[in-house]
Amino acid sequence: MQVGTTEQHKQGRGTFREGDKIFANRLGILEERSGFVNVISLSGVYDPVQGDTVIGVIEDVSKMSWLVDINAPYPALLRVDEVPWRVEYGETAKYLNIGAVVVVNVAFINEARNIEVSMKGNHCKKVEEGIIVDIQPSKVPRVIGKNGSMVSLLREHTGCWIFVGQNGRVWIKGDDDKMSLLVEAIHKIEREAHTPGLTSKIEAFLKGERD
């Protein structure tokens, strides 16, 4: 579907160009911002960007590195010199075994989509408790909210710790009962991501005013 022309717009995300016409390349919501025409995805896999903080699951362990599932089309490499521990050769599994959950930064990504992650940045750590809630990566901005407003709301009403990975994995930690409520709330945000008045709906839900 045509969404603009190069005379009027700059070609933004989620679009492609033919001659002077700009077309949407996916199903999404049209957005015009600073002269760019963007199509914001409503669905789709996580497309990693350098600098993203994501939640990964160790899927393979070798002598000098780990392979991490970051919910992208490709697994990412985590080298022993990118973790906060001094790991002796061949002792990788002692620190992170298959199934272990980690918060990592996307440190490197090239044209061929080779991805490397690091545990040396902010927030990075091994996840030892709590649960991971999987949501559609396209819904991540809604769960975070404007300037983190939704996350604050969720925290305030459940008392749980919440960390939203850019790759659609949300780490929560708290009382089991509070966590169940929080999981429901997160899925509600995901389902109703593009409906108006989302924040007040979620607030009502958390207060027990069920709809």
Next chain:
Amino acid sequence: MELIKDGKRLDGRKPDELRPIKIEAGPLHRADGSCYLEWGGNKIIAAVYGPKEAIPRHIQNPTRAVINAKYNMASFSVGDRKRPGPDRRSREISKITSEALENVILTEMFPRAMIDVNIEVLDADAGTRCAGITAAAVALADAGIPMEDIPVACAAGKVGDTVVLDLMGEEDQEGQADVPLAIAPRTENILLLQMDGHLTVEEFDRALELAMNGCQQIATMQREALMKKYQSFEED
């Protein structure tokens, strides 16, 4: 059997008329994108998984994603039970469907990856390959796969010496020609074209015109189905 009587077909349609079509985007819970399609007596379900790392590794392409469409007929979808699993016909359809879809998908965005497109024919009444492509295209859009266009397919053919749009079961069996067509509706570029039977060049032109027209009508329904899934969603 008289396939055309007083300008009307067995099911009462005019030669240039489609069968009733119903499209639903995203009915499946597990898939990344999905579509349920009813088209005349056909019932088709399509599911998309990916893009994900292509496995086994030797099928990976370092510069683009591989499209892996699988067309499968349920054993109970036809008159005499079909043996489960792929036969030569379904393998051929899987191949040409993969190729047709690959044309519009921006595969270079996902090197070394694979996109699985599973098409299941639950109930068959002629034209299942076209219905399969049409459903797969909606499932791909539902999965957020970047594409230049949403492909669409429809057949035309010749029955009772008349060129007609969208053959149903009896017309397919007793007819004189069948021309399945898939296009990218924006450019009307042809993504899939097959033909069997006997047509004059003029009849082929007419069949192509009918099928093109049918495709455009269905393309509108595909878009409506996708919109409907998100109709309650507005920017706030």
Next chain:
Amino acid sequence: MNISSIKKDYLYRLAKQGKRPDGRATSEYRPITIERGVVNMAEGSAMVSIGNTTVLAGIKMDLGEPYPDTPNKGALSTAAELIPLASPDFESGPPRENAIELARVVDRGIRESGTINLEELCIEPGEKVWVVFIDIHILDYDGNLFDACSLAASAALLDAQIPNERFEMGENRPLPVQDPPISCTFVKYNGTIVVDPSLEEDEVAEARYTVAVDKNGDIRAMQKGLSGSFTVDEIRQSIATARQMAPTIRKILEG
């Protein structure tokens, strides 16, 4: 399938308190819906959902020779396809062990409860009988395929007509079917047993147990699966739960 260690820990912790991740009680089933006659080309069909799990069963019939040891009876064949449409973990191709076990457990419940009157499907003893094919397609996998497939197969049989017309043998008539079995599946993890496992419960399950009961509450088929074990008491308790649950499910099935 790679389940993260903390998800497993969470399920284990809940299990210790007798809780489940979706808030159900250990002996609580998810909602069941059944839609009959969905496939025109089939002799009978049914789409069954248990929660988000959806399967479609279709019945086809053909003429064939009886088995030598049952010359007066029609034949039954059950197959399940774990088609890749339903889950990223299913692969295309010929049925693997899991699909074969699934089909055989469904088949056993139906066969042993005498659901189909196979004598009535004999046309010429020793020569010609009806062969009933039950084919089950998994469309959406969110746990507990055994019960979903069993219900779909039974509902499709109840919906089926003998296709006499297609074989020019007179008029179609209903397939002689009565009192199908009700199958109940349990899984065990971290010492807790739950009925109707969801996908995440299937993923952490150490042992699985399926029991099919008839309308009198008698047992007609069982299958214990996976590498974990059950105590005798656990099996007895599961049978009791299944017998309690069966009449409600039967009502939905016979609708």
